[in-house]
Amino acid sequence: MSKSRRNKPIYMATVVPGLENIAFQEICTKFPTAGTVDSQKGKVFFHYENSYKDLFALKCVDNIYFYIGSFGIGPHKVDLLQVESKIKSLNVINRILQIEKDIKGKRIIVSASRSGKHTYSRFDIADTFLDALLGYHFFVRGTVEQHDLAFRVDVDKDKAFLHLKLTPPTFRFRGKDREFLTGALRPSVAHSMVLISEPESTDVFLDPFCGSGTIPYERSFYDAFAILASDISAERLEVARKNLPEYIGINRWDACNTEMIDNSVTKIVSNLPWGKQIQVDDINRLYVNFLKEAKRILAPGGRMVLLTDEENALFTAAEINGFSISKVCTISLHGLHPSIFMLEK
Numbered sequence: 110m111s112k113s114r115r116n117k118p119i120y121m122a123t124v125v126p127g128l129e130n131i132a133f134q135e136i137c138t139k140f141p142t143a144g145t146v147d148s149q150k151g152k153v154f155f156h157y158e159n160s161y162k163d164l165f166a167l168k169c170v171d172n173i174y175f176y177i178g179s180f181g182i183g184p185h186k187v188d189l190l191q192v193e194s195k196i197k198s199l200n201v202i203n204r205i206l207q208i209e210k211d212i213k214g215k216r217i218i219v220s221a222s223r224s225g226k227h228t229y230s231r232f233d234i235a236d237t238f239l240d241a242l243l244g245y246h247f248f249v250r251g252t253v254e255q256h257d258l259a260f261r262v263d264v265d266k267d268k269a270f271l272h273l274k275l276t277p278p279t280f281r282f283r284g285k286d287r288e289f290l291t292g293a294l295r296p297s298v299a300h301s302m303v304l305i306s307e308p309e310s311t312d313v314f315l316d317p318f319c320g321s322g323t324i325p326y327e328r329s330f331y332d333a334f335a336i337l338a339s340d341i342s343a344e345r346l347e348v349a350r351k352n353l354p355e356y357i358g359i360n361r362w363d364a365c366n367t368e369m370i371d372n373s374v375t376k377i378v379s380n381l382p383w384g385k386q387i388q389v390d391d392i393n394r395l396y397v398n399f400l401k402e403a404k405r406i407l408a409p410g411g412r413m414v415l416l417t418d419e420e421n422a423l424f425t426a427a428e429i430n431g432f433s434i435s436k437v438c439t440i441s442l443h444g445l446h447p448s449i450f451m452l453e454k
Contacts, residue, residue, distance in 0.1 A: 117156040118207055119146060121272055122170035124297065126151040127440030131301040132169045139166055161208055161275050168300040168330060171281045174261055174272035177204045182269040186229040193241040196271070202245060205273060216251030217242060217258045225266035238262050238271070283326070287352050290321045290345060294380050298440065300327040302449060305437055306376045306414045308333065315339070317364035317399070318379045322349035325357050328378070339367060365398040369406040377403055377413040383447065392419050396426035404430050407454045418447035427452055
């Protein structure tokens with residue numbers, strides 16, 4: 110990162126790996142004055158000069174951090190002895206005071222990640238950085254349950270990156286009161302899929318495998334003519350009704366046999382069953398029959414944004430039903446690597 114950019118507040122947002130470009134697009138759309146700086150796997154860096162709390166409007170990211178600085182670090186445990194002096198060279202207190210005016214006596218914790226070959230663990234990193242930060246005498250030791258400031262250290266090969274977490278624990282899940290069932294999407298992934306669909310105020314939007322309602326909930330952040338959610342499971346729809354605003358239409362439908370009239374839907378966005386967390390007897394048949402129904406209810410020019418790791422089954426079903434299909438991106442999710450696909454009628 111250039112020296113000129115260091116003089117401006119730089120933020121790091123964590124994202125599901127594979128969605129970095131979608132996150133950048135959201136940042137630039139919602140904050141035209143923001144400037145992109147860099148990206149790494151699962152992270153995007155950008156600068157923004159107004160209140161960081163504005164950034165809480167971002168929905169494709171999981172958490173937002175203030176970038177304090179970085180420095181070189183060796184691979185051996187003895188190299189951790191240099192951390193205290195290197196932290197002092199970052200002018201940590203002055204950096205934090207750019208965005209937080211009252212830090213004296215704050216309880217702090219440190220979490221860490223490590224990538225590369227090192228003779229120390231991420232726990233060694235966290236303990237070393239915590240001791241170094243406590244050496245400023247501004248802070249006191251906190252706990253995971255009780256703290257005021259949370260620092261994050263990422264050691265990537267021979268470099269350490271230090272950040273201050275800005276988002277509260279409830280940020281990534283949109284609050285405390287929502288319920289997520291087995292197979293539910295992370296909200297940031299659902300929101301990314303909604304943005305890929307290019308939401309419009311005239312949309313008649315449908316998620317036919319809605320589960321607990323994560324995708325329709327994310328679509329509700331944008332105007333639409335109608336937002337509809339359906340699922341074959343009464344149990345899942347019961348949870349969806351608790352999670353979703355009242356104006357979203359919720360129906361118990363088989364995705365392969367909905368009650369929508371022909372050519373009535375403009376956008377379908379859905380997390381398809383993969384046969385992993387939710388058992389499916391015949392994925393190939395399900396996808397063929399679902400796309401047959403989607404072709405019936407989609408309006409001319411309608412599009413679908415679908416998530417699955419069953420790529421061959423989806424491409425075959427798309428060919429059988431006459432859809433054009435393209436892969437938008439592949440993401441890393443719960444140890445799996447599904448892809449987001451765009452299909453157009």
